[in-house]
Amino acid sequence: MRTDPGHYDLTVALTYYVPYVSGLTEVARAVAEGMASRGARVAVATTRHDPAAPARERVNGVDLYRTPVVARVGRGVISPRFTTVARALARRSDVLNVHLPLLEAGLLTLGLPGTAVVATHHDDVWLPSSVTGRLQTAVVDRSVARALRDSAAVVVNNEDHAAGSRHRHLMERAGLTAVPPPCRVRERAAATFRDGPGPHFGFLGRLAPEKALDLAVRAFRTLEDPTARLIIAGEDTRVAGGGVATELRALAAGDTRVRFPGFLTDAQVNELYSSLDAFVLPSVAEESFGISQVEAMMLGVPSIASDLPGMRQPVLTTGFGRLFEAGDVAALAATMTEVAALDPAARAAGAERARGLYGADACLDRYEALFARLAAERRPAGAGPVRARDRDA
Missing domain, CATH: 3.40.50.2000 (Glycogen Phosphorylase B;)
Known part of the structure; x- marks a missing residue:
């Protein structure tokens, strides 16, 4: 069992995270918190896109590292320290799970021989059709392509999505794993938004x-x-x-x-x-x-x-x-x-x-199995198997 306090089983990297809410951030949060609940030591590298959020905190068993934002360009944020912090965490981790599309992805995944890179490809970047939009799309696509080439595996929500992606050939080369996002089974509640008998x-x-x-x-x-x-x-x-x-x-x-x-x-x-x-x-x-x-x-x-x-x-x-x-x-x-x-x-x-x-447990089982397999492949000979469930949180 690893006892190094600076070591992580998993680092998750993306520029938008809690308190921002989107489909992409919800998948990243569910995977990070789900793996932490199963005994893994998990870090999230993200940006301080919300100035009110602390630079460091622990949320639901996950260590969050937020870096300062110096500018915003369209939907993206510019945080020079993000790549540095994410790479430092990745080097101390068995697995880096990078969520795409991400402007910094190509720099983030470059040269991490001791860390298994798993790219979760949510979708191709979509921006308005303008000169600026097309330029931004080209830059992000190139960075995403670099990250996919560095990946030991690529997770997609379904193969239908992957088949229509601009990065299909790179994803297939790395090795596709289709895992539906962990979806929460919610509870029925009072129909407070209902107003009348109509549909x-x-x-x-x-x-x-x-x-x-x-x-x-x-x-x-x-x-x-x-x-x-x-x-x-x-x-x-x-x-x-x-x-x-x-x-x-x-x-x-x-x-x-x-x-x-x-x-x-x-x-x-x-x-x-x-x-x-x-x-x-x-x-x-x-x-x-x-x-x-x-x-x-x-x-x-x-x-x-x-x-x-x-x-x-x-x-x-x-x-x-x-x-x-x-x-x-x-x-x-x-x-x-x-x-x-x-x-x-x-x-x-x-x-x-x-x-x-689409229940969350089945989806997390598949992520956990993938992370464990790739981490074991990079573990030094004779180190022995280490399972996420056996680690100290």
């Missing part, structure tokens, strides 16, 4: 441009039912690169059936899911999964998702919900009406299938 549609996530929530508003407004409701919840002020809350509110102006409750507490998330008849995920940029749609599914809420690689997989694998052609407002409106009418038996069966496929 209630909802979204939970960042109010970012690529989510194409304007499609949801426009489709909903074609529904004539005065008792129908559309609830668009989630972070609307601290969105990396800028959000679209103002534009969405303007689009919905005059229709009191559309609600924007903003950021929700953990308890309120349970209440939101318990209030919905259908979850709407209309993104036009490829998402590798969509954790919120699966959390809703697990509570008996079917999903309506764009028919795009990655994000369509939960609907396809569970059969719980419907897909529509991305960007088609009329198709989205028709699908919303259809899905909202699903009967209780279909909802219960769909929830059971979703819980069986």
Whole structure:
């Protein structure tokens, strides 16, 4: 058993982490805290993107190292010390789990012979189509490619997403492992967001441009039912690169059936899911999964998702919900009406299938097995096996 107090079993690296909330950060948090709960010593290298967050703290068994931010460019932050701190932690770790896309990825993974690099590839970077956006995309893509070449394994949420990635050949060369994100099975709660007998549609996530929530508003407004409701919840002020809350509110102006409750507490998330008849995920940029749609599914809420690689997989694998052609407002409106009418038996069966496929324990089992195998391959001969569950936290 390793007793070196400076050693970590796992370092997780990404620029946005708690208190920022996104699908990517939630996967990183779930893996870090899940491995810590199983006895591993875990560090997270991230940036101090929220100045109110401390530079060092321990959260749910995980040591957080936050580095100062000196500038912000689009969705990204510039923190010169981030790469230095992350690399120092990686050298003291059996495994470095770097979450992509990440501007600094290529520098971070370069020259770490004693550390197994595992890249979790969430999606290709998506930026608005402008000269600046295209330049930033090219720079990030090059860095991601470098990190993938340095990786001993690449984790993707599903192979459907990987097949559509610009980095597919590099991921396949490193070795693909498909592991659905650890999804939390939430508890049913009071339906406090429910207002009347009509169908209630909802979204939970960042109010970012690529989510194409304007499609949801426009489709909903074609529904004539005065008792129908559309609830668009989630972070609307601290969105990396800028959000679209103002534009969405303007689009919905005059229709009191559309609600924007903003950021929700953990308890309120349970209440939101318990209030919905259908979850709407209309993104036009490829998402590798969509954790919120699966959390809703697990509570008996079917999903309506764009028919795009990655994000369509939960609907396809569970059969719980419907897909529509991305960007088609009329198709989205028709699908919303259809899905909202699903009967209780279909909802219960769909929830059971979703819980069986996407529960957090099964996902963490696969991450733990992958980390343990790669760490053992780099362990000096004669050192003996060390299991994460056997280590002192």
